[in-house]
Amino acid sequence: MKESLWIKNASLECGYTEENGIVTGTKTERFHVLLTDGRVEKIVPASQDIPNGVSVWDAQGLLMLPSFREMHIHLDKTFYGGPWQAVLPAPNRFFRIEQEQELLPRQLPVARERAEKLLALVQSHGATHVRTHCNIDPVIGVKNLEATLEALATYREKLSWEIVAFPQHGLLCSDSVSLIREAMKQGAGLVGGVDPATFDDDIEKSLDTMMDIAVEANADVDLHLHEPGHLGVYIMKKLAAMTKDAGWQGRVTVSHAYGLGEVPTAVAEEVAELFAEQQIAVMSAVPIDMPTIPIPLLHAKGVHVGLGNDNITDHWDPFGTGDMLQKANRLAERFRWIDERSLSRALGFVTGGVTPLDQAGNQVWPKAGDEANAVFVRAKCSAEAVARQSPKEAVVFSGKMVWQK
Secondary structure (H helix, E strand, O other), X not given: OOOEEEEEEEEEEEEEEEEOOEEEEEEEEEEEEEEEOOEEEEEEEOOOOOOOOOOEEEOOOOEEEEOEEEEEEOHHHOOOOOOOOOOOOOOOHHHHHHHHHHHHHHHHHHXXXXXXXXXXXXXXXXXXXXXXXXXXXXXXXXXXXXXXHHHXXXXXXXXXXXXXXXXXXXXXXXXXXXXXXXXXXXXXXXXXXEOOOOOOOOHHHHHHHHHHHHHHHOOEEEEEEOOOHHHHHHHHHHHHHHHHHHXXXXXXXXXXXXXXHOOOHHHHHHHHHHHHHHOOEXXXXXXXXXXXXXXXXXXXXXXXXXXXXXXXXOOOOOOOOOOHHHHHHHHHHHOOOOOHHHHHHHHHHHOOOOXXXXXXXXXXXXXXXXXXXXXXXXXXXXHHHHHHXXXXXXXXXXXXXXXXX
């Protein structure tokens, strides 16, 4: 039996308004949208009647947008949901690793509960997909993975997810290779890595090992790369070459890629072209405490760029709201995307590239057959939603209402 839900009186974007060839606004109209078995089945003008005897939710003119994708978060070691605790000053990243020797076992009994609360937070801000990095190391083994899987299981009908087996303490230097392999057998879907020069002191062996595990497990890759400047660029070029050799195009992500924000434009362009050729994606938290990577350049070169909150209230960082619209807002503000079209295009960086209108202003979402994942916001258009970080009122996942304010 089909499971259906009519979304009544939803505002949908229909095109841009222009004056003298300049986009000055966004046109919206009200529609009824029928969701059936997790897909959009039908879209009709709001002037039409809805059949009796079916489930109906009245959006009352709220703007319907594609739901958000949180593409870089750490669910397994957050302080969120527990007592307030600011971050201890640290001279370097190795201090944080030393902290984790004591912290991870102590937090394990509450890891699942806090992960669930963090999932509730990000969903209340419109996310229906998360990619979480999960510590796999000799201190905690795969226990954080077990807690994360348990937390995600409680959300199995509310969102989709990916788990990265993340050797936070260094893949080689912490002797975590066998643990990562075990994590891939126990439910992780992506092989992670971290700073092969700083942590492992052997760039090629570290990257080779990471790629070998991925090929063995037939899994994608997501590499944390904080390495600065030209060192970071060197590693990115090595990774691109390994991606080509392994035939892993479209299956590799570089998270952070800070080095791209610290080199000349010509160098960043070269890396962007390599990434586009090998279909290597980049995930960014759009940090403001260091040079921002050239996201517009990457996007223009055809590199898929996604955003994430990264750490939310943990021993690395006391900040983070869980709001992907805030990330889109920061991206737009950082690169001065202040006009109607640019603001509306910024939305695509938090939706996996899906936007209601294309670059020319043609209506492209939602269409019959699309996945029925949406967020309803109190805004007139997506440009306003990004610029003003508009309030979210409801979230639909796979055709079902999963959150309401």
